[in-house]
Amino acid sequence: MTEPRFLVVRLGSLGDIVHTFPAVAALRATFPKAEIAWLTHPRWKLLVGTSGLASQIWTVETRSFASVRETISKTRKANFSAAIDYQGLWKSASLPFLSRVPRRIGFSSETIREFGVPLLYTDRVRASATHIAEQNGELSLRAGACDPVTKFSLRVPEQGECAIRDFLRPNSLDRYIVLSPGGGWRSKCWPAQRFGALCHRIHSSLGLRCVINYGPGEEQLASTVQSASGDTAPLLYNGDLSSLMALLRNAVCIVGGDTGPLHLAVALGTPAVAIFGPTNPARNGPYPPGDIVLRASNVATTHAREEETHPSLLSIEVDAVFDAVCRRIGVAA
DSSP states (O other), rough: OOOOEEEEOOOOOHHHHHHHHHHHHHHHHTTSEEEEEEOGGGGGGGHHHHHHHHEEHHHHHHHHHHHHHHHHHHHHHOOOEEEOOOOOOHHHHHHHHHHTTTTTTEETTTTHHHHHHHHSSSSOOOOOSHHHHHHHHHHHHHOSSSSOOOOOOOOOHHHHHHHHHHGGGTTTTTTEEEEEEEOOSGGGGGOOOHHHHHHHHHHHHHEEEEEEEEOOOOOOHHHHHHHHHSSSEEEEOOEEEEEOOOHHTTTTTESSSSSSHHHHHHHHOOOOEOOOOOHHHHHHHHSSSSSSOOTTTTTTOOOOOOSSSSSHTTTTTHHHHHHHHHHHOOOOO
């Protein structure tokens, strides 16, 4: 029997790709010899590669007509038996459609937020699971996987390990907690001043220093956390993806919101304390479950990208987060 040839489409972003790995792992477990080409943004090629799930990793820059045209031409020649769009956007669904992949699997209109996208699929799956990782698994089931999700592992590149050793060595730091105060938009981020106060509490009570991880455009946010931490001397970190993976894997714990670095840390096996506000941890929280999630009760879920901290996050005090860190790493508060 001829092995199927799958085109997996998940262009970005960090957390969303991490939440796609369990579903693609299930596909790979069912079809160990199948050709699986993963189409993603160039920024995430290394991340996809660390999973070892794809036979090939293709990249496309959807804002470049030349890149899109080249991808469509390449895909047409590859003779895929099916494409699975785990993203559910016009830009992701249109690529296998324009490439004339005969079977195109994606979510139905009840799951997708962009109107009309399911028209581009031949197989439309109405998700019944709550968590997005398991919803992705329902697409894998439709493609023929025996299970919706399964375990996977990520390989941290050696250059990342070397870079983090060089970063930590001058500070004689081998045990640390990562704080990840940023996020896709401000309204789902716990206040920077509270991250600073948490950093101070962790250092004074547990004797552990913190590393503040921040991304592009979050320099002021990281500086605010550092200033609010007093004399505890947290390190500021803004490195490439391979170094970030090493930093996260070797951490005692990570504290962050609904953001890519937290989900990546969970995938690497690092204990986590997740602080959630307007987004729903039942759908977007750490996966698989097992880490501590803090969220106020009776919060109305919204994905509105507001510039002010969501009021529900203000009800989560520093003491509650510190206690959660102690419980997660197994020490007395």
